[in-house]
Structures are given as C-alpha cells and as structure tokens.
Amino acid sequence: MVYKALKGVDTFMEKVSLYALIVSVFGMLLLTLLTIVLRWFSLTYLWMDPLIRHLVFLSTFLGGVVATGSKQHIAIDIFYRMAEQNGKERLTLFFQFLTALVSCITLIWLITGAIQFVNDAFKYEKVVFLGIHRGFLVSIIPFGMGLIAYRFLILSIEALMKLINPEQKV
Numbered sequence: 001m002v003y004k005a006l007k008g009v010d011t012f013m014e015k016v017s018l019y020a021l022i023v024s025v026f027g028m029l030l031l032t033l034l035t036i037v038l039r040w041f042s043l044t045y046l047w048m049d050p051l052i053r054h055l056v057f058l059s060t061f062l063g064g065v066v067a068t069g070s071k072q073h074i075a076i077d078i079f080y081r082m083a084e085q086n087g088k089e090r091l092t093l094f095f096q097f098l099t100a101l102v103s104c105i106t107l108i109w110l111i112t113g114a115i116q117f118v119n120d121a122f123k124y125e126k127v128v129f130l131g132i133h134r135g136f137l138v139s140i141i142p143f144g145m146g147l148i149a150y151r152f153l154i155l156s157i158e159a160l161m162k163l164i165n166p167e168q169k170v
Helices: 004-041 048-070 077-085 089-124 134-138 140-164
Strands: 127-130
Touching: 004 048, 004 134, 004 140, 048 127, 048 140, 089 140, 127 134, 134 140
Parallel strands: none
Antiparallel strands: none
C-alpha cells in the first residue's frame, strides 16, 4: 500500500520532470536565439544570460531525474555483466539494490552540503536578475538532488522487493 503511493508519486514526478525538461530546453534555445538576434540590433537584456545559465543548471538535474527513472543514470556495468553471464539474476538484483541504495545515501549526504550552500547564498549573496535572489536560484541544487535521491530510493525498494520475493510483480 505504501509502496504504491510512493510509486505513484514517482510516476507523477517522472512526467512533471520530463515536461519541465522539455520546456526548459526549448526556453534555453529560444532565449539564446533571441539573445543572438537582439545583438544584431545592438540590443541586450542583462537578465537573459543568467536566466539561460540557470535553465541549463535546471535541465541538468531534470535530465538526471529522467535518467535515474530509466535506470541509465549510474551503473557498475562490470558487476552486472559478470552476474548476467553466469545467469545469476539474484546477484544482478543485489547489485542493482546496492548501487541504488549507495547512490541515494550519497545524494542525501550531498544534499546536506547543498542546503548549507543555499543558506550561505541567502546570507551573503544578493539579487542576481529580475529581482530574484541568488539563494532561490541555487536552491535548484538540493531540490534536483532530492528528486534524484527519491528516484534512487524507489529503485532500491523495487530491487529489494524483487530480491526478497522474485515471483511478486512490482
């Protein structure tokens, strides 16, 4: 019951991340094109370049969320290949569980540092563009890492459930 709710949130997060990634990439392309065209006419808006940089930053994390969900974010291929060649599906599941769990724990540890970075940005930095404080912009880091950590948590739970009960449909 709890797993289904977590998986539902994961599925929703996958769709939102994918659409946000598409919008972010198109936004970057359009703003970059607009910046180039405006330079031909000796016009520039100072807020465009920082916005494009932060959209690149956001796209990186959203791409990580999508890649994690499709199990293409991180893998230790040599262990998987050795286990698959020997026909040891349970060993492959164990490596999937271990990789996802270690990745999730590592991201949680990195999130704590990212939160401190955001706090420092709010404390010592100032408005970057369009009245947006730098602290809000760098909040992309712990937010993106949190989404990826959640997806790794779901992957580790799935692998553990398959490992414990291989006949159960996850």
